[in-house]
Amino acid sequence: MDEYLKGNFDYWQKGYYAPNVESYVFRMWGQVLQYDFSDKQSSKLKMLDFGCGQGAALSFFNQLGFDAYGVDISEYDLDICKKRMGCSEHFKVVNPVPNKDDDWFDVRGGGWSLVTAFQVLYYYSDDDLQERLLSLYNQMKPGAILCATMMGTKNYFYKHSRPYKNGMRCVTLKNERLSIDNYYVNFIENEDELIKKFSMFKKMHIGYYDSCFREDEGSHFHWTYIGRK
Numbered sequence: 597m598d599e600y601l602k603g604n605f606d607y608w609q610k611g612y613y614a615p616n617v618e619s620y621v622f623r624m625w626g627q628v629l630q631y632d633f634s635d636k637q638s639s640k641l642k643m644l645d646f647g648c649g650q651g652a653a654l655s656f657f658n659q660l661g662f663d664a665y666g667v668d669i670s671e672y673d674l675d676i677c678k679k680r681m682g683c684s685e686h687f688k689v690v691n692p693v694p695n696k697d698d699d700w701f702d703v704r705g706g707g708w709s710l711v712t713a714f715q716v717l718y719y720y721s722d723d724d725l726q727e728r729l730l731s732l733y734n735q736m737k738p739g740a741i742l743c744a745t746m747m748g749t750k751n752y753f754y755k756h757s758r759p760y761k762n763g764m765r766c767v768t769l770k771n772e773r774l775s776i777d778n779y780y781v782n783f784i785e786n787e788d789e790l791i792k793k794f795s796m797f798k799k800m801h802i803g804y805y806d807s808c809f810r811e812d813e814g815s816h817f818h819w820t821y822i823g824r825k
């Protein structure tokens with residue numbers, strides 16, 4: 597496994613505290629996704645949350661009527677997820693190394709009507725991102741939707757990073773709150789770069805969300821991408 601994947605794997609073993617669905621997720625639903633899905637709820641469409649963490653978004657989509665599944669590299673987070681959702685067979689710990697043939701729930705080339713990947717795909721290098729996107733694409737039904745977010749260069753992590761390789765930058769940041777080292781991110785500079793990286797999908801919408809709670813840290817800028825297989 598490449599050093600950058602190992603660094604990110606180690607970092608995430610401690611988990612990611614996310615007790616509630618974030619506002620950009622339910623706004624994506626309200627502003628975009630519901631127009632594709634709300635009249636089909638009774639059919640219990642299958643959705644996958646890639647990098648589901650503790651399951652906040654999964655729980656939201658489950659309540660909307662989706663048959664929701666999740667994968668992540670953090671066993672700690674998935675244990676919380678399983679308790680929260682009250683079942684274990686819909687969740688899997690996955691290999692951090694992407695493989696275009698990944699098919700974690702045996703959907704054989706077309707099970708998911710919706711795939712979400714919130715705040716996770718930027719933990720892949722350029723080549724690995726294409727491999728991971730292809731694996732998700734291969735598991736989706738024709739016409740299915742992918743919703744993803746990517747960290748932008750406006751995010752305050754960027755100014756604490758230095759080039760690594762293959763699109764990745766290594767972030768080092770230590771303050772009273774954070775101790776980040778051996779942590780790697782693929783930042784997106786502009787909309788053209790975002791569209792190019794996701795070009796195997798047909799673009800529906802691109803956008804962004806941002807917040808800042810400490811002026812000594814800065815912007816939490818992320819791009820949003822919604823596309824169709």
Ligand SMILES: C[S@@+](CC[C@H](N)C(=O)[O-])C[C@H]1O[C@@H](n2cnc3c(N)ncnc32)[C@H](O)[C@@H]1O
Nearest residue numbers: 608612614647648649669670692714715716719
């Ligand atoms: C910032 S957290 C976001 C979690 C969740 N999607 C959310 O929005 O609450 C990043 C998540 O990505 C997962 N992750 C990082 N690298 C991964 C990889 N190579 N494959 C799968 N999951 C990964 C981490 O374990 C962590 O749960």
